[in-house]
Each structure stands twice: as structure tokens, then as C-alpha cells.
Amino acid sequence: MPWLTQLADIARRTGFPVTEVGGWQSRGHGPQPSVEGVVCHHTAGWNDRHIVVHGRPGLDGPLSHIWLQHTGRIWVVAAGRCWHNAPSTSPHHMNSTSIGIEAENDGRTPWPDVQIDAYEALCAELCREFGLPPSRVKAHREVNTGKPDPHSINMTHFRERVAALIKSPGAPTKQEEDVPEVISLGAGEDQEAPAGGELAVRWHTEYTDDPPGHNADGVAVMAKAARWCIVDGLVKIRGLKPGTEIDVAWSRYSRDGKTFEDDAWRLSFRADANGRVEESVGGQFALNTKNQLRLRIINPTDAAAVVEKVTMAKLAMFNR
Numbered sequence: 001m002p003w004l005t006q007l008a009d010i011a012r013r014t015g016f017p018v019t020e021v022g023g024w025q026s027r028g029h030g031p032q033p034s035v036e037g038v039v040c041h042h043t044a045g046w047n048d049r050h051i052v053v054h055g056r057p058g059l060d061g062p063l064s065h066i067w068l069q070h071t072g073r074i075w076v077v078a079a080g081r082c083w084h085n086a087p088s089t090s091p092h093h094m095n096s097t098s099i100g101i102e103a104e105n106d107g108r109t110p111w112p113d114v115q116i117d118a119y120e121a122l123c124a125e126l127c128r129e130f131g132l133p134p135s136r137v138k139a140h141r142e143v144n145t146g147k148p149d150p151h152s153i154n155m156t157h158f159r160e161r162v163a164a165l166i167k168s169p170g171a172p173t174k175q176e177e178d179v180p181e182v183i184s185l186g187a188g189e190d191q192e193a194p195a196g197g198e199l200a201v202r203w204h205t206e207y208t209d210d211p212p213g214h215n216a217d218g219v220a221v222m223a224k225a226a227r228w229c230i231v232d233g234l235v236k237i238r239g240l241k242p243g244t245e246i247d248v249a250w251s252r253y254s255r256d257g258k259t260f261e262d263d264a265w266r267l268s269f270r271a272d273a274n275g276r277v278e279e280s281v282g283g284q285f286a287l288n289t290k291n292q293l294r295l296r297i298i299n300p301t302d303a304a305a306v307v308e309k310v311t312m313a314k315l316a317m318f319n320r
Contacts, residue, residue: 003079011074014121028080037092037136042105042150064100072114093143124165134163181317193299201295220292233313240271247298
């Protein structure tokens with residue numbers, strides 16, 4: 001079998017957003033010998049697409065053909081053979097005979113509905129393309145007894161959904177009635193994160209569905225009820241010394257904004273050779289009517305840093 005250069009087209013048939021990782025059409029440990037099955041994984045981390053693409057110590061990438069983001073976006077990583085399942089207990093689910101999907105999840109956090117929908121739809125389209133029955137869609141743990149992933153997914157029910165989607169492509173998903181409240185925010189001017197201090201990013205622009213979730217203070221995001229939030233944002237920072245670290249956190253405060261509760265999602269980033277940080281900042285966590293959410297930049301260095309006006313965020317709030 002040649003390189004699987006049709007993977008991006010297959011992914012787009014799902015109706016979910018698709019991104020092609022640069023060089024994917026020639027990335028792989030040689031061409032894919034055959035496609036006789038699909039293996040479903042979780043990554044055991046967050047923001048780990050680079051590991052799936054490039055590998056980790058002791059195991060060269062690509063580690064899977066597809067990285068499925070928590071937002072439901074499908075990232076096409078490789079068209080050739082990937083090191084995603086060895087040793088395999090099934091001849092149909094070896095590296096040389098199967099397609100691997102790595103879904104972003106730390107192995108503990110509940111799966112967002114939108115990500116499961118995308119997972120099922122993608123497996124269905126792969127089965128349709130390669131003439132596979134739903135029974136050939138397997139969890140990693142089902143074809144490699146030393147593995148636990150993907151955690152908490154009932155694969156019998158998962159395969160039933162895949163079978164239904166094979167029969168009726170584009171059929172409404174089980175989460176059809178849970179339409180998210182979407183809040184899109186933009187920072188309209190540069191803002192300073194002081195040396196040894198922090199900045200709560202002030203949002204100057206909001207595009208939102210009902211209801212408005214952006215507080216008048218410019219920094220807080222609020223939910224009208226108990227909500228499960230899926231956040232995807234872009235943060236750009238300059239003015240750091242090369243190699244120094246800075247933290248970015250989605251932080252929960254009391255509803256009135258006076259009391260810090262916790263960091264719902266916090267990541268550390270290292271400045272590049274130009275003293276810049278340009279990172280996608282995702283996250284998933286709960287929010288309710290007793291708290292509010294802020295994007296904080298925590299700067300432990302001895303020099304002020306500038307959070308650029310192009311910083312933005314999109315929050316999808318689902319019923320809990």
C-alpha cells in the first residue's frame with residue numbers, strides 16, 4: 001500500500017475541523033504496508049502534538065497517524081507507518097497493519113463530548129475508506145494488554161456509534177442538544193506583565209453567543225450556570241531573556257473577583273532565542289455561578305514582559 005495521502009480528505013468528511021501538520025504526506029517509518037484496523041489511544045498528557053509528531057527519548061516519531069485535540073480538531077500527522085502499537089496481540093492492529101489515533105487526554109480527565117464525537121466520526125470514515133467493519137476499531141488496551149488507553153471509553157458503545165455513522169454518514173450525534181455557549185475574546189493593546197509579578201489579561205473585544213460572558217471589568221469570564229469549559233487560545237509574549245520561563249494560567253476566582261481559588265489550568269513556557277513566547281494555550285475545566293475565570297500571566301523573571309495585543313481566546317461552555 002502506498003503512503004496514505006488521502007488521510008486529510010478522509011478526516012474532512014467528518015465535518016470536524018482539520019489541520020495538516022507540515023510534511024505529513026511524507027512522514028513515517030516508510031510507507032504504510034496495509035490498513036486492516038484502527039487503534040484508539042489517549043496521549044497521557046496535554047498540548048503534546050509535538051511528541052506524536054517527533055517522538056520521545058527512545059522512540060522516534062511519528063507515533064501515530066492522527067492527533068485528536070480536546071477541542072475536536074483533527075490534526076493529520078503522518079501518511080506512513082507509525083510506532084503506535086507494539087507488541088500487538090492482534091495481526092490486524094500492528095504498526096504495519098493499522099492506523100493509530102492519539103487523542104489528547106491525560107488519562108484521568110473526563111472526555112469532552114465534542115472530542116468523543118470527533119473520535120467516533122473519524123473512526124467511521126476510516127472504516128468506510130478502507131472497507132473495515134466496526135469490529136476492527138480497537139482500544140489500545142484491547143490489542144496490547146500492557147496498556148490502559150483510552151481511559152473510561154466503553155468500546156462496545158463506541159463501536160455501536162461507529163457502526164451507525166458508517167451506515168448514515170453525518171448522522172446527528174448524541175450530543176446534538178448540548179449546544180455550547182461560545183465566547184471569543186481578543187486583547188486590543190499590548191499589556192505589561194511586571195518583573196516578579198503577574199498580569200490578568202484585559203480583553204478589549206468580545207464576540208459571544210447568548211449570554212454575554214465577559215464581565216465589565218475586562219478580565220473576567222463568567223458562566224450563567226454549571227458549565228464544562230473547553231478553552232483554546234493564543235498567547236504571544238515578548239521582552240523576556242532567552243531561555244527564561246514564564247507561566248500562563250486559566251485561574252478561578254470568587255464570583256466577585258476578590259479571592260483567588262485555584263489555577264484550573266497552568267502551563268510553563270520557555271522563551272526562545274529572541275526572548276519570545278508564542279504558544280497555543282488549551283484547557284478544560286469546570287466553571288459555575290460561584291466563581292469567575294481569568295487568564296493570568298505569571299512572570300517570575302527580573303524583567304518586565306509584554307503580552308502582545310494579538311493574544312486571544314475562545315471558550316466553549318457545555319452543560320455539565
